[in-house]
Amino acid sequence: MTEQLSKKLNDSKATRWMALGVVAFTMMAAYYVNDVMAPLKTMLESDLGWISTDYGYYTGAYSFLNVFLLMLIWGGLILDRFGIRFTGKLSAILMVLGTALQYYGITELADSNTIILGHKMGVFIASSGYSIFGVGAEVAGITVTKMIAKWFKGKEMATAMGVQVALARLGSQAAYSVAIPIAKHFTLATPVFIGLILLVGGTIAFFAFSVLDKKLDSQQDVTVESEEEKFSIKNVGTILTNPGFWLIALLCVLFYSCVFPFQKFASELMVSKYAIDPDFAGSIVGLPALGALVLTPIFGGVVDRKGKADTIMIIGAAMLIFVHFIYAMPAVNNWLVAVVLMIILGIAFSLVPSAMWPSVAKIFPANQLGTAYALIFFIQNIGLWGVPNLIGWVQKQYCIVGTVDGVNQYDYTIPMFVFTGFAVLSLIIGLLLRVANKKYGYGLEKANIKK
Template sequence: MFAGYFLTDVMSPLKPMLESEFGWSSTNYGIFTSAYGWFNVFLLMLIFGGIILDKMGARFTGLMSSGIMVVGAAIKFWAVTNPTLDTDTILGMHSQVFWASIGFAIFAIGVEIAGITVSKIIVKWFKGHEMAFAMGMQMAVARLGTMLALVAPVPLAMYFSSVHTVVENGQLVEKMAPSISAPIAFALVLLIIGFIAFFIYMSMDKKLELSEADLNAEVKKPMSMNELWLSIYSDLRQIVGNKGFWLIAVLCVLFYSSVFPFIKYAADLMVNKYGLDQEIAGSIPGLLPLGTLFLTPIFGGIYDTKGKGATIMIIGAILILIVHSIFSLPILNYWQVAVVLTIVLGIALSLVPSAMWPSVPKIIPENQLGTAFSLIFWIQNWGLMGIPLLIGYVLDQSNPEVALAKANGTAVPLYDYTNPMLIFTGLGALAIIVGMLLKMEDKKKGYGLELPNIQK
């Protein structure tokens, strides 16, 4: 998951380079980032992954998803290293954007299915014990990948830069061209290491089952096709008929849509709003996941021992609203303010997931968890697909002078990020409302979201 989270956000600090070296626009970048949800949303691949997880087991599904991640990353790497794609078009789209998006979309299938697989694995190993703490530890390591993705890509690209000759004012000039492919190659290597690591987990999981004399945990009795379809239909019917499930799912899409799409534009925001140099712009957003390394397990531990899961989620949503509201103001354009806001956003990123994911097993039976997690992730992917595309479009429409300057070859002005940040603010406000509705539903149905996870 560390490697997966690294590749997910590795292009974020590279947005200005993509524009200067490959001629991408903010809309192109928005299309690319939205590709994360193409196959998961429209082809329902994530839902199929959850069904496979429930019916085939975690070992098979984890191995499958890890392999898909590697394949998608390889296609993305090929796209940014192929010089013939710079000028070609496919379906009216920049060829490089198209193929990079296809690779990202395939990778997204793997990383999302891997996410639900890891969640079910943790429930299997830690249910009735320190489940939220274990999930928090897993998320902390994954967020370390996000932090590295915000800090490392630009230095890597500059370190492996090369000299090329361009024509400026009628004269040949030698310029240093950053290697945008270098950070992606590093991500691909990490994913291959992660793929190997899952084989190690598989042997550990088999030992667990042997020690518990539970040889049937992963190997299910053969079912006829009719029985299989009836089982799938029954699971889906029970899950979608659960109001608590829908409130968790909607809260998830609102929360993650206000954080992860923001991360993809955060480095560019630091350049345009706070005047930071591109080479260090990713260091401030890089503080965001740093806080989660320590806080997510801590908040998970609080949920395990003290409870208050729904309350924790509401507090996190309030922090989201505050942070994006201040980011949207056309004042306070000091990098020190950005640092404080990023730290607070990191606290929110620790609060909500530390309580949200451990709450799902309290609402959904364990034998339906894979399908339930996949449905939640599928709904989440609508936001992860649509919001980045919307932000890129709004950014271009709010700053027509930028596209005009690029077309005329004149000095490119800075982007005004006010409107995109107002969109993120609105998502935070909606998340607070849904969080309150979830707390009311828990009080009515007795899910136990406010109760500790550790069973005495």
């Protein structure tokens, strides 16, 4: 009976990679929408009258509901309780609704002078939509991660996670590359509308994947799972008392706080410090995503076959320190340096995720994975909410150096030192994780593929 059940749908390499491709398209669309407004920061200020604090408020709104209403944690509990199919469909629908509201805020309400919570109504509504989108996107992220852990267990798990991340980064690269040209040729809101259409397609794709996943569950005979495999609310306490959880979570929030919030402001940095053409700046900022397309699966393959996950995370954190420290140097202002640093950032951006997310599946059993990922993403979202607001405030208080056509110009020295500080902390946490790995035997340095 056991031998018969072992011949499952995901034993077919073609089938499991096809399933991955379907859900990866959904995440590609999500990443496009997540980053599509970043290259438009200057246009938001010149065309819609936004200021730096408005943009920081909007960017931080992505994580607001996840942090303050604990939506990510609820999403993780729902995932472990009701499964991949239900949670994935729910998160995809939330992304569509949130993006539609965001589009409404920057079109129909763009000229409204009504003030809500200190911001114009258009800013507030766009930010509210982005916050709803953020709930859907983050829950979709943990859902897809658990899907990979389920479909690729004992197989090419890190490689699969790397491919999924790489394809998602392709969505980011597309956003950074096409947002400004499309906005100039059509309207400021057109890039967002394209993202809305992509998300509708992504939602349909996830519904299609659900058919495959349901068939896999029927082959696994999930109705007879053992008591120890069932989800329990007690799992939350078990997760929170695991030292590996806190180290991975802290490394995650510190590392990603150095990357995603930085990219939201990086197009303006390219223009203001390195005198790069605004139409080209977004493409440079998108280089890490383009590099991740190739490198993340490669590094994931290394983790699968050779292990060394914690070592890879430490190397990535160290590279991040170098990148942000050089960006902070006022005298280093050659545009070629900016490009090279973005390429190095892309390598670091590929190293850490390729090792970090498979490591969670080594620290926790399958029935705790959804909640564990959700709690980690929740802590990550504290940084994704707080850091953009912090940088926006720092810019307003200390970094304005003049105005051009009524738009503020900023010196990015202090913000880049802030990012450097976060990178240093991420390296320290990576070293502590190495100590914990030896003490508790997580097996982070061991290969994923079972021979």
